[in-house]
Structure formats: structure tokens, C-alpha cells
Amino acid sequence: DIQMTQSPSSLSASVGDRVTITCRASQSISRYLNWYQQKAGKAPELLIYAAASLQSGVPSRFSGGGFGTDFTLTISSLQPEDFATYYCQQTYSTPPYTFGQGTRLEIK
Amino acid sequence: QVQLVESGGGLVKPGGSLRLSCAASGFTFRDYYMSWFRQAPGKGLEWLSYTSNSGNTIYYADSVKGRFTISRDNAKNSMFLQMNSLTAEDTAVYYCARVVVTMISRWFDPWGQGTLVTVSS
Numbered sequence: 001d002i003q004m005t006q007s008p009s010s011l012s013a014s015v016g017d018r019v020t021i022t023c024r025a026s027q028s029i030s031r032y033l034n035w036y037q038q039k040a041g042k043a044p045e046l047l048i049y050a051a052a053s054l055q056s057g058v059p060s061r062f063s064g065g066g067f068g069t070d071f072t073l074t075i076s077s078l079q080p081e082d083f084a085t086y087y088c089q090q091t092y093s094t095p096p097y098t099f100g101q102g103t104r105l106e107i108k
Numbered sequence: 109q110v111q112l113v114e115s116g117g118g119l120v121k122p123g124g125s126l127r128l129s130c131a132a133s134g135f136t137f138r139d140y141y142m143s144w145f146r147q148a149p150g151k152g153l154e155w156l157s158y159t160s161n162s163g164n165t166i167y168y169a170d171s172v173k174g175r176f177t178i179s180r181d182n183a184k185n186s187m188f189l190q191m192n193s194l195t196a197e198d199t200a201v202y203y204c205a206r207v208v209v210t211m212i213s214r215w216f217d218p219w220g221q222g223t224l225v226t227v228s229s
Contacts, residue, residue: 043219050213091214095167097155
């Protein structure tokens, strides 16, 4: 199975900050990498698919990058509604489609 | 709009069974692969199972293989998860999600609101 290592596991930042979360796959996964945002008590929501494509309706301050084994999620200027937990997920080849352990983004 | 609604969660005793449902609306259900996930209290997301649009191709996570069965009824725009031999480790919020597949990737969107399954005596 492909293992996904996400870092950091938690992050404190202020409104207006630029933050980057990284995700590393245990083998090459091409562009089969997605990012989800989950707010407390809510279902996950898709932010970025195919490593760098912004889901419709998601603000342009979110961006994704990477290919192969190393990927990033960047929020260019944090807004109050962005404080949440973020997960990367690989969907390469056949299942299991594994997630990173999550990054909890908190207000400093 | 595209919507998924899970139901069927609840309290069940260890060793018991439960059947979850996922009702789809706002899209042509028979054209899409579908999947189940879960999230134990305070933990991360776990992929559980995946069915092709016809139901002919199915995958399971090792943690539920042999105990859980995924199925779908395209005529009723619904997907199901039959869960048997439940243990406390199966306590979680269970989510269904639509799978979008393209030539360069695949992703899960949208997700339902989730249904809570609690396994306890």
C-alpha cells in the first residue's frame, strides 16, 4: 500500500499569513493527489484535485503543486474561515486510497 | 444540486450488524463510481470501499474485508454498506462520496454529511 506522510501535523498561523502544507508519497503517484478541507463536525470538502487543479467554487488563495512523490498545498493569505484540518489523499492505480494523517490549522 | 445523504447509523452491540444507505440526487447516479469512508472519533479519514458504476468491480480496505459488503441499486439512485461482525473499532462517522475519474486522476466529490455508527454494549 502507498503511504502518505503529511507535515506538519499542526500549524498555528495568523490571518493574512501564507502557509504551506506538504505531503509525501511512499512511491510515485503521478498527479493522483487530492487535498480536502474538513471543518469541525462537517464532512470533508474537495479543494484541489489532480495535484494542482482548483475545485470549482474554491477561493483562488488555495493552490496545489507537485508531481510524483512530493506535493504542496499553499494558502496565500489566510482567512478566518480557513482554520480547519487539511488532508491529502492519493488515488493512484487500484485501492486502497490512502490519506495523510491530517494538518490541523489553528489561529495563532 | 449534487447531493448525497447517508442514513442507517445508530447504536449496535458488538458482533451485531447494520446497513447504511447513501441516497444520491442531482446527477446521473448510474454513470459514477461510488465509495465509502469513515472517521473514528478524533481520528483521520479512512477509505473503506469502492464500487464501479455497474457494481461489477469492487474493492475493500483490509480492515473491513470479509465483514462489510458494498452494493448499489442504480434504479433507486442508492448505494449501501452492509456491516457485519461489528467491533468497537468500527465506531465512526461513515461517509459516502462520488468518484470522479479522468485520464489523469480521480477524486471524491461531493461527500455526504455522514452517519454515526456506535458499537457498544
